Amino acid sequence: MNAPAELVFIKQHLIDPEICIRCNTCEAICPVQAITHDSRNYVVDAEKCNWCNDCISPCPTGSIDNYRTMPRIKAYSLAEQLTWDELPAELSAAERQALAGDSAGEPRPEPAAEPVAQADTTGQSAFNSAAFGATVPPWSAAHAYTNLYGPKAAQKTVTATVVGNVRVTEVGKQAGHDYDTHHIVLDFGSMPFPVLEGQSIGIIPPGADDKGRPHHARQYSIASPRNGERPGYNNLSLTIKRVLEDHQGQPVRGVASNFM
Numbered sequence: 001m002n003a004p005a006e007l008v009f010i011k012q013h014l015i016d017p018e019i020c021i022r023c024n025t026c027e028a029i030c031p032v033q034a035i036t037h038d039s040r041n042y043v044v045d046a047e048k049c050n051w052c053n054d055c056i057s058p059c060p061t062g063s064i065d066n067y068r069t070m071p072r073i074k075a076y077s078l079a080e081q082l083t084w085d086e087l088p089a090e091l092s093a094a095e096r097q098a099l100a101g102d103s104a105g106e107p108r109p110e111p112a113a114e115p116v117a118q119a120d121t122t123g124q125s126a127f128n129s130a131a132f133g134a135t136v137p138p139w140s141a142a143h144a145y146t147n148l149y150g151p152k153a154a155q156k157t158v159t160a161t162v163v164g165n166v167r168v169t170e171v172g173k174q175a176g177h178d179y180d181t182h183h184i185v186l187d188f189g190s191m192p193f194p195v196l197e198g199q200s201i202g203i204i205p206p207g208a209d210d211k212g213r214p215h216h217a218r219q220y221s222i223a224s225p226r227n228g229e230r231p232g233y234n235n236l237s238l239t240i241k242r243v244l245e246d247h248q249g250q251p252v253r254g255v256a257s258n259f260m
């Protein structure tokens with residue numbers, strides 16, 4: 001027997017707006033166009049998402065790997081998600097029941113089983129990277145620290161000092177475009193900031209966006225080795241291209257790249 005609509009609970013797939021860097025990767029990848037965005041947030045349509053997980057691995061921040069158990073008919077709408085500055089807390093079972101009961105007329109018992117990812121219909125088996133030894137680092141491999149600092153309340157951000165800023169592209173237009181790229185050295189003083197080659201850091205530009213909210217973080221790849229530009233100093237370098245045109249070629253001044 002099928003459960004009444006108000007008793008169907010889903011694991012609603014959501015994007016953490018505090019961590020998302022608005023890179024558009026997930027929206028470009030989603031095979032059912034479940035992901036959309038406005039000038040601020042990337043959001044997932046619960047009506048369209050089929051839990052195929054195609055967007056999980058390509059997301060550079062992990063912000064898309066978030067779920068909340070919700071009554072299907074009370075799933076967070078796109079309009080709600082677009083207003084979020086942070087993800088809502090997971091509701092308790094009692095709160096979920098009450099929410100479902102709003103529509104059912106009275107609270108009902110929550111079903112034990114929740115829907116899981118739908119079966120693969122492509123006929124291809126999923127790629128299991130863990131089955132390949134090469135993905136397991138040797139015992140001696142350096143351990144990468146991630147998310148030591150961040151915008152979440154439990155974390156804290158770090159302010160670095162720019163101690164080097166060298167333009168690495170020629171001045172003037174090249175092939176009709178300005179390419180203004182800088183090698184920038186950041187010093188963290190006495191604040192521990194361990195990094196490994198291949199990691200990137202998030203920069204939060206000062207000020208607010210057009211809705212008056214703090215700018216979201218932009219990601220920049222670390223361009224120096226793990227011991228920095230100058231051994232013995234607590235620094236790292238970035239190579240940043242100033243964004244002067246949008247993807248359509250219209251003049252624009254990218255917030256973070258121009259700040260840096």
Ligand SMILES: Cc1cc2nc3c(=O)[nH]c(=O)nc-3n(C[C@H](O)[C@H](O)[C@H](O)COP(=O)(O)OP(=O)(O)OC[C@H]3O[C@@H](n4cnc5c(N)ncnc54)[C@H](O)[C@@H]3O)c2cc1C
Nearest residue numbers: 060218219220221239240241243245246247254255256257
């Ligand atoms: C993992 C990762 C590592 C990265 N590493 C680097 C790095 O090492 N160096 C670096 O310069 N950037 C790097 N980026 C890109 C960087 O995070 C920013 O997206 C970029 O600097 C634009 O930010 P902005 O605030 O200046 O522009 P925004 O204010 O965010 O954007 C302004 C406008 O420009 C458009 N736009 C954004 N980026 C580009 C672009 N590249 N070309 C054309 N139009 C654009 C936007 O759609 C928007 O319309 C990295 C991104 C990721 C995800």
Ligand code: SF4
Nearest residue numbers: 030049050052053055
């Ligand atoms: S899980 Fe699949 S359907 Fe859902 S948002 Fe990600 S790519 Fe789209």
Ligand code: SF4
Nearest residue numbers: 020021023024026059
């Ligand atoms: S950071 Fe992740 S969730 Fe945000 S737009 Fe990029 S791929 Fe999507």
